[in-house]
Amino acid sequence: MLVLARFFLFLTVVAGGFLFASPGLAQTSPQTGVQTGGVVREIRVEGARRVEPGTVRSYLLIHKGDAFDPERIDKSLKSLFATGLFADVTIRRDGDVLVVDVVENPVINEIAFEGNKRIKTADLKAEISLRPRVIYTRTKVQNDVERILTLYRRSGRFAATVEPKVIQLDQNRINLVYEIHEGDVTRVQNIRFVGNHAFTDSDLRDVIRTKETRWYRFLSSDDTYDPDRLTYDRELLRRFYLKNGYADFRVSSSVAELTPDHKAFFITYTVDEGPRYRVGNVKVAVKLRNLTSATLMRENTLKRGDWYNADAVDKSVEKMTAQVGNLGYAFVDIRPRINRDRKKHVIDITYQVDEGPRVFVERINISGNVRTLDRVIRREFRLVEGDAFDAAKLRRSKKRIQDLDFFKKVDVEQVPGSAPDKTVINVKVKEKSTGALSLTAGYSTTNGALVGASIRERNLLGTGRSLSLSTQIAQSQSTVNLSFTEPYFLGRDISAGFDIFHTASNRQSTSSFNSKSTGFALRAHYPLTDTLTQGWRYTLRSNQVDSVKDTASTFIKAQAGKRMLSEVTHTLGYDTRDDKRNPTEGVFAQLTTDLAGLGGDSKYFRNRIDGSTYYQYADGWVAHLRGATGYVMPLSGNVTILDRFFLGGDDLRGFASSGVGPRDRVSGDALGGQWFYSGSLETSFPIGLPKELGVAGHVFTDFGSIGKIVPSSSEVQNTGSLRASAGFGLSWSSPIGPIGVDFAWPVLHEKYDKSEVMRVNIGTRF
Template identity: 55%
Template sequence: MGFLRWTGLLVGAVIMVTLLAVGAPAGAQEGGRIRSISIQGTQRIEIETVKSYMAITEGDVYDADRVNRSLKALFNTGLFADVAIRREGDQLVVRLVENPIINRIAFEGNRRIKDEQLNTEVQLRPRTVYTRTKVQTDVKRILELYRRSGRFAATVEPKLIQLEQNRVDLVYEISEGQPTYVRRISFVGNHRYDEDRLREVLQTKEERWYRFLSSDDTYDPDRVTYDRELLRRFYLKRGFADFRVGSAIAELTPNREGFFITYTIDEGERYRFGDSTISASLKDLKTEELKPLVVSEPGDWYNADQVEDIVQKLTDAVGTKGYAFVDIKPQVNRNRETKIVDVTYEIQEGPRVFVERIDITGNVRTLDKVIRREFRLVEGDAFNSAKLRRSRQRLKDLNFFEKAEVTNVPSETAPDRTIIKVDVQEKSTGELTFGVGWSSQIGPMMEAAIRERNLLGRGQDLRLSGMIGLRRTSVDLSFTEPYFLDRELAAGFDVFAIDRTLQQQSSYNSISLGGDLRIGYMLTDNMRQDWKYTLKRDEVKGVNSTSIYVIDQIGTSVTSSVFQMLTYDRRDSRIEPTEGYFVRGSTEFAGLGGTVHFLRGGAQAGQYYTLAERIVLGLTGSGSYVYGLGERVRITDRVYAGGDSLRGFATGGVSPRDKNTGDAIGGVWMTTGSAQVKFPIGLPEEFGVLGEVFTDVGAVGPTDVANASGVDQASSLRASVGFGASWKSPMGPVSVDLGFPLMKESFDKTEMFKFNLGTKF
């Protein structure tokens, strides 16, 4: 009975409490209105500012949901380390702990990556609010930077140093760890090219002792992604239209000190070009006028780079005809039975989209206008993807940035607008070089130079260099403004002093002091015009000869000349061409004041062919003529052949000579030509070592001295053959040539061995 009685009482109590809870009015549950809000703990932030973030205000009915939203809103501002809201009667108390202000950011333990680069990577800055979230984000960015340089063992520990007035010093303690090298790179599925050849295509390299000056043998996942694209380009350029990279797997070695990278590829079949046609849906566009731009020939190996180049040329050509909105898509039709690729270039009207704006981020030192002037598009222009690609390439060609990403995204305000986003990462553009070396022409030498290619972030180029050699000493100051008057005019000046010792060649020394003003501009994408005005003082002295032709030149002369050069260049590279040609013509007139009067003309041309993989034939030729205007040409202005221009002969070795002393006195015209084949000699491509075989020909015309009966001179053709090697060493270019004259005159000076070494460190 006692048990039943107590059970009944307990059930009754539960029912009563439930009824009271259900029957209580809502206002009583919420607790009535908030008469006041008390803000506590603020130091820098105004009380009204805090209240503006809250979802509940004085006079509102207390609502737990609105209080919760106010709590989240205050946390989301990033201004507070802690937020607590409680109710005391009809008052709402908000207790805050403000995040401190960062006084200074420092890095400790970093040796491989400088503070400047780390500062550009982190988002937090001095005098900004410290938050844990932003610090953790910056830690990840720093770790990613180290991983891109191959240091996966790096750790970063952020530390706070408390200061007065709620300020802190933020210190990132960095342990860089050991680099994580790539131990082996393997390929699966390759049949046409062996692994050694494919490894040369990749930017990532296997660890070797001789790569101590490079980071390419450290593992970088971004670089591996780029290598996949390099492989794709390599195969598509050589006709493998079905090529694809199935996977690129990086496996950490058991000791966690290196990576094994394996690429699984599918080469597919090799295709040749078939028919290439143009299909246009634009009104009044005559496709016949565009056909010469389609340079691919039936039977040639398919080349995806050539297809892209044709698309670019067609886009430019159609754009010049007034079609602002155009979209050109190459339709590639592969016949797997015949291994033929037919390409149809479909020209259609593109969407009518305009450039709303160009947003540039990441540039700390480089001015916005330096970046904007490289773009072929400006705000308000009709958007053109081909021009965007060209702009991206021009930006990369500046060589000011470690990274230059150019993308476009739709505008949020209008459907017919697009926003171009430019994200760059700057790199050092200053150069300080010291060098020692030796050359057959100058002898032992020492060189020093300081250069800034992006002066004050304006894109200007300033260089000061000096050289001391056995037979040449010089000082040169050079400045170039690539966009003079905000136009595509490259203007600049040079100031120079050159002391030459020509005793071996002509038994005299010369000193040249002067300077020049120059300007150049592009007439088309491939044609350039350059102009230069030169004012210099030449002195012939130190004559150690009895030759009347040399003694007669003792003294000083002042040259005031105007020089112009027109260049048409279709080479694939101006430094190491493998295909294409160039033609160059120049004239120089001296006589605008000064004491020297002459007219000089010159011409150069070259054609390059790829005979086989990495085997290049180069055919070059040049000629020049100098004519004295009412006077004889001075010995310093005449022409000489030999050395680099005619291997197998000494510098100035082909020239009219004094019969008695053998001194070279120079001619008034010269012509040279060369056929050279460069080829690999079995070493990895990254070594930069190439072999070469060559044949050079040349001739020098007669001199214009008085009483030339005492001069040995002949305009006959000279020729030589030889072989050699060149090496792009980490310390500078090195070349060795052995030349053997086949046709020469008895008074010519020969030089079988030619060696040049330019060391920079």
């Protein structure tokens, strides 16, 4: 019996194995739940409304006539999900039919944003990838949420939250709403430095762009946390230390820690200063024929024993490159070789001058200029297609394009051309608004309270032309002026234009009369070199002296009435200043020559020379020496009072406007002079406040004199003696405009001069 039982058990196991192994019988796949075995006789798609059934079948990896393969069915399921068209997909078997049941993702009808005040809706829409009439998917929504949060973090709002909301509509459509809670700006509460010994934390905070939050930075975004700015700050620190001789300097780490309430950041820079290096031997190694090292050594700005300065090395390379180019060498490569002695802390510098690769400019591509014409940018290039490539000229070209002030950003890139000896220059610009409607309000001791308005377009119709209309009404002087400038007249580097003007001046307090000038001027200005410019101007205007007081000087009364002036002016200017608004080094000089008498009633020859030099001898300490002199010679008759020089006020502080010079003994009216000279020695310095406040102090001494009128008379007080004053002041580049206050006292003066202790200038533009 036991043997018989074992025999029946064996038959059962064999029969079961046969049944499971038989291809004609079904078994269930654990992955999809679909029974295997048999052949697919039909594929039926259910739930598809917007998507065609044929489209659904095209994504399947199993087709009619194939066997029910669980692996291929599983891959088909994943393929359908990957399309992003469906919110849910199931595949099941109904006999010999493979049923694909889909739930379609809805279509976005409209996208809206709620709660966004700091970032415009247009900017948010440009950032996200979803659009109306696009299929909605949760993955894309989450990606767009991250993009929006990134946009807010760039603006310093790390506490911002974004919650997407879906509003169901008919026909499987939805409205997508992003509910935004912007939160407060995440400020930088504290910036610390670890490892710095040569410079204090305060010194290094002045170097970097990121600032600690303070009440006076309400108009600045530098105290908001920006990770991109953190990278820029590391580079600023590196440049600062290299400039001061620390050639081994490196930033070990920069860590930004967010406070638990997400309202502020603590930033810590860990630095390794290393030793400070002095300059050792400086050499120029030249491998070009007919070029000596002595020729280029004069352009070197570092001497043996100086502290090493990476900026000075770069400047020397630029000067040497320019000098070699002026000598006619088109293909030159100048590289500074640095040999560092870590034991002696000395750096030897060798400027290696080799013949560079013979490369020519194949093409100049310009992009990003939607409004500005190509030729406006192209004419600023010092290189043209076909020229030998010159890196120095390329740098000057970029600076000239930036100086147009038409663009927020200018990128110039050199890429290989179609051949080894050719290069392509790509210029990418980002335009900014060049039109301005401005209102002006302020006060000055010279003109009193003033208001004004102007409208200006600096890039008219994208041609680079400038057109402006301005008016100013003040207690002492009011003006209306219409100006037009063509920067490249007749296709040449000549700035030409015209001015139409009317000026009304009240001089009752200084000379007992009023005046009016109405006319126009034609002008042209062009460069002779990078630093030398020349200009011409023709002016035709009607001058009128009226409202003369009964008690006025007899010399003033004789000037009453109208006169026509026809004047030709020539200017020659020289300018090497590093910044025209706030210079710290460089020289400015200008010679102005006026010739009147080619028609009109006034006939004279007048010369004037102005000059300034700036020198920064310590960080923030700038010495400024200014001087001016002039002489007007009558060619017929007398020089009218409107054509004379006046001295005092801004050009001789401590004295009132027109407070120095020939004066009527009885009325005290200022009569002006035929010659003058003035000068000033001034030092500006920081007063301990943060640099970004723009507040500086200065001490100064002014001097000058003025004299001679024709005809001379005993009724005129006119000594021509030297006057001098000394004083101090404060200047503030405030958010509402420049503000200056000066206090000065005469040191050398005449008893009939008019003094003025305090001088105030307040101006604003909005």
